[in-house]
Amino acid sequence: MIQRPRGTRDFGPAEMAKRRKVELAMREACSRFGFGEVVTPTFEHSELFTLRSGQSIVDEMYVFKDKGDREMALRPEITASVIRFYVNEMSTHPKPLKLYYVGNCFRYENPQSGRYREFFQIGAELIGSKNPETDAEVIALAVNCIRSAGLENFVVRVGHIGVLKSLVREQIEDEKAAADVLRMIDKEDWDALGDMFDARVLPRKLFDRITAIADIKGGIEELNNLEDSEATRHLRELFDVLRLYGIEDCQVDLGIVRGLDYYTGMVFEIDAPKLGAEKQVLGGGSYALSELFGGEPVFSTGFAIGIDRVALAIDAERKIEPKPALDAYVIPTKDDMRKYAFGMVARLRSQGLRADVDLMRRTMSKNLKYASSLGARFAVIVGKEEMAKRSVTLRDMTSGKQEVVLADNIASEICKRMG
RNA sequence: GCCGGGGUGGGGUAGUGGCAUCCUUGGGGACUGUGGAUCCCUUGACCCGGGUUCAAUUCCCGGUCCCGGCCCCA
Structure with missing residues (x-):
């Protein structure tokens, strides 16, 4: 070495x-x-x-x-x-x-x-x-x-x-x-x-x-x-x-x-x-x-x-506070949701947010764990039910609270919650 | 340049003249969309080189790197 x-x-x-x-x-x-x-x-x-x-x-x-x-x-x-x-x-x-x-x-x-x-x-x-x-x-x-x-x-x-x-x-x-x-x-x-x-x-x-x-x-x-x-x-x-x-x-x-x-x-x-x-x-x-x-x-x-x-x-x-490395991490619930997830992360990035998406084909629970270890501020969960309503589930990774928001508004909804 | 103290998986550790421990992390799998969980599997280490010895990760010497101190500087 x-x-x-x-x-x-x-x-x-x-x-x-x-x-x-x-x-x-x-x-x-x-x-x-x-x-x-x-x-x-x-x-x-x-x-x-x-x-x-x-x-x-x-x-x-x-x-x-x-x-x-x-x-x-x-x-x-x-x-x-x-x-x-x-x-x-x-x-x-x-x-x-x-x-x-x-x-x-x-x-x-x-x-x-x-x-x-x-x-x-x-x-x-x-x-x-x-x-x-x-x-x-x-x-x-x-x-x-x-x-x-x-x-x-x-x-x-x-x-x-x-x-x-x-x-x-x-x-x-x-x-x-x-x-x-x-x-x-x-x-x-x-x-x-x-x-x-x-x-x-x-x-x-x-x-x-x-x-x-x-x-x-x-x-x-x-x-x-x-x-x-x-x-x-x-x-x-x-x-x-x-x-x-x-x-x-x-x-x-x-x-x-x-x-x-x-x-x-x-x-x-x-x-x-x-x-x-x-x-x-x-x-x-x-x-x-x-x-x-x-x-x-x-x-x-x-x-x-x-x-x-x-x-x-x-x-x-005192510790120098590093800012969180990610604003949002996009998690597809199932394999057939991945395409929807890529579209979502692209949309977030183009709005200037720091966003990442599952590239390892992990399960839902492992993705949540991974998002947590990245220090992501929000998880964006995309699944069949949400897609049907042209929306996504937005999960606040610090509080654990989550709500369903319209996909078109995803970036602004995140910005609103980040203060 | 000089003087101390140290080097065991990626991180943190236990231990020993003969099989190297545990935790964590990483990777994979199970669990039909929230179990940031749990369970199972798996990768992975004795700093390097000489010496002593039947045998060295362990003892000795040298080197190297890290931590700290002197000098000087940022």
Whole structure:
């Protein structure tokens, strides 16, 4: 037997119904915010991703040579492709450009709960601005996506890497040392950072300031403990706009230093605490990528949501209600009624109802059982007596009540009872 | 990449150094149109590869996959 590759999944009809529901809710949120969908290739020149990200992403990429000996990679994320698309073909569009995408991504990682080698993201990029209101718009959309999907318990943390980045760059001249310091800050590895400061005889005072800033987590008022700077002003304005958008419960967290290489300003994350180890359902921020791909310098803000994790988190909160798969199941009472049954199911389908009919030549009682297992809302029983009256028996599968209705009215009678 | 815990029909299980249990599901049949029932029949499993042994599903080793944790991320 051929096994499914490690870290991949098959999704059955019931699970897909749930996933599509979650995905559709988030698509609609993007649409409400004026974002338009784009689709980019599943694989790209691997250079696109190596330019953007550090070695850590490269190590977990699916890379291969195509038949023309070009080095390709399955996309580990979609932001880079969207920005490439923008630089290639959309750079003269009026700003801001609002784009969203949905797609599968691939990373060769060790699978565990909420982590897969093929996973699904929905994300958005707002290209052409770095104003506080831009960042607020993107965060508002992110929160709207998560809420619309039906997730209730989540934590939004917003930071600004400008605070720590400029401080470190200012105080430490050696670029590589500065990068190392930032990396350790990102990992919150204070011991290693302290050791490094000792080894390089860097000022202890700077170390204390760094840890103090990275420790700032809480409401917007936390910023009052910092001296005024471009970054703090940006965050204050951003939070003001968020409040006007009705989003009040965001936390400030200056310890977020995600994706140091290209994130330039605001960064944010959303966690679903119920998820445990893999609780981060979203990551995003503002960045300047287009230059890397040969375009004019343009600021963008974006995010990516892990659809799998959102679905898992909603499931952990409560069951996602899949809608019944069928509106009506047509049962002939006897073999000579089958032709009548096919006509009936065709009529139902043409009226837009989800209808099915017995194809297994089952008996009446087994058909009722089967209809029940399908989750059919109604059984339509067609027999000799009904046919004589140009009618059918309509059985409500939840209540068990049934009545005889005219065949011509069957679809409308069903719709009437479905509410 | 590292560290735990696991793999018995499609799903859920019992058990064992020699015959693998039960439930459920699937398929068929009986019951003259409502018995979403009941009864009968039937398909179907010890993750893979080595080793120990007269004999391995069971014990040992390796792999693989699943579950969870670290790292990182979605």
